[in-house]
Amino acid sequence: MAQAVIGAMGTLLPKLADLITNEYNLQRGVRGEIMFLKAEMESMETALLRISEAPIDQPPDIQVKLWAKQVRDLSYDLEDSIDKFMVRIETHGRPEKSHSFRNFIDKSLSLLTKGKIRHKIGLDIKDIKSRIKEVSERRDRYKVDSVAAAKPVGPAIDTLRLSALYKKATELVGIDENSLEVVEMLTEGDMVSQKQLKVVSIVGFGGLGKTTLANAVYEKLKVQTDIQKQKLQFDCAAFVSVSLDPNMKQIFKSLLHQLDKLTYQSINEASWGEEQLIREIRTFLGDKRYLIVIDDIWDKSVWENIKYALIENEYGSRVITTTRVLDVAQQAGRIYRLKPLCVVDSRKLFYQRIYDMENKSPPNQLVEVSERILKRCGGVPLAILAIGSLLSSEKGRAHTHEYWSKVYKSISSGLDNNHDDVKNMRRILSVSYSGLPPHLKTCLLHLSLYPEDYEIEAEQLIWKWVGEGFVKKERGRSLYEVGEDYLKELVNINLLQPVLFYDVDRNSRCHVHDMVRDFIISLSHEENFLTAPDCQQLEYLPSKIRRLSLQTMNEQVGNQLATVSLSHVRSLSVFTPAFSLLPALLGFPVLRVLDLADCEVDNTHWNDICNLFHLRYLNLRGTSITKIPKEIGNLKFLQVLDIRSTKIEEELPSTFAQLTQLLLVHMLNSITYAVPRWMCSMSYLFFLSITLKTLEVEDLQFLGSIVSLTELEIEVQKPTQDRVNRLATGSAYPFLCLKMFSVKSDTMELRFGRGAMQSLQTLKLDFQNVQDTVLQFGDFALGLENLSSLKDVHVTFEKDDSVLISCAENEMEKEIDMNRNKPILKLAPLGNYHNAHGFKEELFLACASPPRPL
Structure with missing residues (x-):
């Protein structure tokens, strides 16, 4: 490993x-x-x-x-x-x-x-x-720099891929439906399109069966005959694997040899260069209908190189690619996303592997634990076969509840590395892992802090990476923007999966597949990267704990933690309300990241928290705190503070201004303000969400003077009733760096004048009461034409008034038509907004024109 x-x-x-x-x-x-x-x-x-x-x-x-x-x-x-x-x-x-x-x-x-x-x-x-x-x-x-590596352990990756090509028929469960769908994608279309080269890319994470599916389609198409001409549909065919570190010359030689074994029987001995090999392949394929599978592509540049050899003739040739990388699939051709096996097929494959026969089920006492094991496997054929092999290998005790439960617990904890099939499963996943740069390896391991089936908030995850120091500084970009790229890359290579995720934004959610989670937990144990104790694993607690994730908490765990030193813990995330069982926070002197969201935390804990001088990230969302003490100024290095949905009743103390390193402050739904004058001095502040009692000129002045503010969310509790003209924000309120602005209010009291918010790209408007807006101001004139960098306008209407909504839409469309940047207007139908400041992106995905309100 x-x-x-x-x-x-x-x-x-x-x-x-x-x-x-x-x-x-x-x-x-x-x-x-x-x-x-x-x-x-x-x-x-x-x-x-x-x-x-x-x-x-x-x-x-x-x-x-x-x-x-x-x-x-x-x-x-x-x-x-x-x-x-x-x-x-x-x-x-x-x-x-x-x-x-x-x-x-x-x-x-x-x-x-x-x-x-x-x-x-x-x-x-x-x-x-x-x-x-x-x-x-x-x-x-020990001559570390030149030490010889240990001998290979177990079969090489290419051997594992070879085994995927020659699976027994009994192991190809669920393949028929998938292969028919891919065949249909390759054969559909009219007479003109049938003659063109078609490329379908099968994409999915390691162990899902991409190679097996590609081979099944390959074999099915290769032997098909043209009914009218009574001959094979394809003149020649080839199946080549690329892998992570490809030898391009060898790949092209393998292609030529498979395309015509007689002509190119001695090709491996030839000293041709890469360019000469490409020319030879193009010449050979020029007048032929070919079927080629390019398996396991990892890099877009590699595909570009191979694509030069695949000449686009008019003979109806077909190419299938497989990849774990979404970007590669998108570049190659039409995408076929390979999904995990359904529950029925998972069971069928699982029991076939254990009992070596079809239609065999376990005894009643094993049904429950087998279902838990199958859930853990998540429909991944490689995982199902690996765990099935593990259960079938111990013939004497393989059918006891005690043994099956032990297997389940060991794979759940990432500790079982002894069985060859489990090793092979993790070996497949480790190919994706090994190709990552060090900072992404670190970010991936960090995901092991989340409990099973947990929906991870993209924003929270990225800011934790920032707080831990995982995100590298890049000139001209914020740390959050760099962190977004890290997240996109992990999604791109299918190590992290989207839940609500069509582009990385603050409302995105993602999760880790159970098999990937098992893999990174295994690595975490090996590297002492993160500790997540539970009752079954207390004996594995290391002498130095660097990161601590409490996913279950009881007296046994609490007592064990009380016996070990916590003085090296840099990150503490608590996912259980039983916070009182944890040792005092003063025992964590070098803590940088503290996540106590929804825990039993109140004002009595502030003394300890305010003495954690190293803190970069502090999440107290959903806790019972009612105030923030003046001692908060001790946290000189704090970058992120989340106090949403708390019971805070007092305004922030003036010592808050001493938090000069703050990048993000989440205060929505906690306390209504200000904007206090001292907030202008927070020169690093990147993101702010704040609830205002009313919106006044001074608020715009102070907020607009925060020089680094890039994203701003405001919720206005009560409109100013005697205001008859909208507040006009223009060049007088600079908002120099603001790219995203979100406003939620009963009546939209803002108007964008000339020179306003010149960097603004995304505007989100949440109209609480359309009728009140019309009654107070008489129109929907917002000055959208004056926002020179605007790209997207997201609008939500929370009350049903189809006539007024239609009027509002028409006025906003007129202003957008006058905007030289031609931004896109996106209106969320009633009841379909994700939350007060975000929208269900599926409403807007792949829409040729913006959806209309109901």
Whole structure:
């Protein structure tokens, strides 16, 4: 199994670089030590990357794995030391400029304290340096950089793919219907289209049976005859596999050999280059009707290369491709999304594998546990066959409830790596994993923190990645936008599956297939990446817990956690209300991510929370807190705060302005404001959702002055009754970076004047009461023509008034027609909005024209 992650290297190395600068005024000797650490850690990062890229079937030597683990632990500990230093420096911050005697004393004490802090970081770094020297010596001792990989364990991936081509007929359950659908896609159309080259791409994640299906279609079409001419429909046929790291010359030679074995019987001995091989294939296929399967394509550039060889003649040729990557499928041709087996076919395949005969069912006492196992397999043939093999291999005890339950628990926890079939199943998934860059491997492993069948909010997930430091900075782009790309890539390669997900937006949801979850839990255990204890696994708790996910909580789990050190935990996510059984939060001193949504949290917990100085992400949504204390200003590094659906009754304290690193604040449905004047100073704020009592000129001024604000959601509780003219927002309220603006209000009180919101691309309007809007303002003139960058306008009407809705639609269409950017108007029919600030995207997916209201 390839090594998973590179520890804290991604965030550690930039921090080491910062420490060397003059800003922290470290002693010259300490700066020299840090330069040494930085050089050593960069060298070790290179070695870790090389280890992580080891071939799937040639895992690193055990000594190399141990060395890699020590380096990762070192990187975590060193980053913790540096962060503690930075927190202390920030906590004893810079005194205000003043000439008072008291201020002179404060400044002197602060400098003295900072001197002690710098001395302490010097001692910590010397300790880390000695550990690094030990690890470096071990690296030389075991020749980590040149150590020979272990011998392959189990069959190679190509062998597994070969077995998919020659499945026994009894194992091809559910294939008939799928193959008929693919054949229909390849053969449908009129006489003109029948003569054109058609390409169908079968797409799905590993183990779903893409190769098996492609081969079934291939064999079916290859032997079909033309009824009128009594000859094979295709002049020639070939089936080639590409794989993750393809040898293109060998692929083209294999194509030629299969297309004409007699002419190209010695092709493997030829020294032809890639270009010459492509020309030869094109010449050969020029006057022939061909059938070709290109199996397991991973990269768009590889498909482009192969496509050059597949000449588009007028003989009705057909090409089938298989891939795990959605982008490749979209580029290749028409898409056939391979779905998991239905429940009936899953059972049939499962019992056939166990009992080696058809129509055999388990005894009554095993029915319930077998259904749980099948649910875990999720209709994936490879998983069903692997677990079926595991159950059938132990003949003496294979039919006992105790054994089947043990198998279920072991695969649910990702711990069972001993059986060959389970290894092979994970080996198939690991091909997708091994091709990922290190930051995406880390993001994928992070998904193991979510419980089974959990619907993951895209926004929450991305901000957690940001808080953990997984998202790399890119010039000209926000961290959230970069994180969105990470999420899209995991969806693109079918390791993460959409629930409500047609494009990554704040309302998107996704989930992890059970088999993928089992795979990443297995890796998490191996790498000590994340710990998710339950009653069955308490004995597996590691000595150093870095990330903790509490998916079940009872006294047994609580008592066990009380016996282990939690001082290294960086991330804590609690998915159970029984928060009171958890050890005190003060026992988590380096916590960066804290998710307590819907937990039993109230104001008594604020003292602990406000002393978690390292916090980047804090989610208290749906808790019972009623206020935010002034001590919140202690959280200098906080980037994300979610206090939606709480019981907060008081306004934010002025110390909130000290949270200068904030990127996102969710306050909808918690408290009605402001916009307080100090909010203008939050220079990094990327996203804000806020509930306003009323909308006033001052609100627009303060919000428009937040220089980095990119997305803004506001909900106006009560309209200003005496207002007869709409508030006009124009160049006076800059909103320099705003790209998405969402407004929910009884009456739409805003009008966009010339020069307004010049970066705005998406506008979401939620009309609570159309009639009141007309009564107050007499029209729907919103000035949409003045939004020069506008691309999309999403509108929801929450009350049924077909006449007024039609009038509103007509006026907005007129304004949009005048907009030189020609934005698209999308109206959600009544009752079909997803929530107050998002829309069910399926309403708008693939619509030639925007849907009309009912």
